[in-house]
Amino acid sequence: IVDAYLFYIMLTGIIQFVYCCLVGTFPFNSFLSGFISCVGSFVLGVCLRVQSNPANLSDFKGISPERAFADFIFASVILHLVVMNFIG
Numbered sequence: 001i002v003d004a005y006l007f008y009i010m011l012t013g014i015i016q017f018v019y020c021c022l023v024g025t026f027p028f029n030s031f032l033s034g035f036i037s038c039v040g041s042f043v044l045g046v047c048l049r050v051q052s053n054p055a056n057l058s059d060f061k062g063i064s065p066e067r068a069f070a071d072f073i074f075a076s077v078i079l080h081l082v083v084m085n086f087i088g
Contacts, residue, residue, distance in 0.1 A: 002049045006042060013038030033087045040079045048072040 013035060020031050051060050051068035060068075 002045060002052070006045045006049070009038055009042045009045060013042065029087055033083045036086070037080065037083045040083075041076065044072055044075050044079065 016031065016034050016038065020035075025031050048068055048071075050056055051063055051071075052065040
């Protein structure tokens with residue numbers, strides 16, 4: 001399910017970038033906020049996938065999958081608060 005989320009976020013970022021190239025960047029803050037949101041969400045999703053993978057358990061001692069998900073949620077809330085602030 002995390003892979004489907006990552007694919008969706010990547011597809012959304014690509015669509016936004018293509019739209020920006022074809023139509024223009026008139027509300028540049030809106031484009032930049034949306035694209036930064038996609039990139040940031042993708043990075044946070046990859047971190048969640050790496051931390052919750054059982055094969056990487058030895059690299060992340062003391063971090064349970066529940067803790068990784070809580071960190072993901074907290075960081076996503078902070079990211080989107082910053083993005084909403086940047087939009088204006």
